[in-house]
Amino acid sequence: MSDKKYLVIEQHKFSTFNDTWTIMFADVNEDTAFTKLVALRTLNEDKDKIYYIVNMEYLWTKDSEPLVLTDEVKEEQSEMPF
Numbered sequence: 001m002s003d004k005k006y007l008v009i010e011q012h013k014f015s016t017f018n019d020t021w022t023i024m025f026a027d028v029n030e031d032t033a034f035t036k037l038v039a040l041r042t043l044n045e046d047k048d049k050i051y052y053i054v055n056m057e058y059l060w061t062k063d064s065e066p067l068v069l070t071d072e073v074k075e076e077q078s079e080m081p082f
């Protein structure tokens with residue numbers, strides 16, 4: 001079994017200003033992350049809300065700095081078909 005941890009993130013797209021990103025669930029295992037993702041996508045009726053799973057290995061921190069996505073994750077997300 002994998003010890004990897006994941007984030008489930010919501011992107012809310014707006015036409016008049018920058019998108020907002022919200023961490024819906026953090027530090028969850030793969031099964032839980034996919035279960036949450038499927039539930040969020042199934043219940044979502046807003047076409048401007050998109051949900052993603054991010055492996056927490058792809059995040060980095062600096063002392064007292066917030067988590068930031070690495071370039072590798074950004075490239076993978078731009079290639080996602082959904």
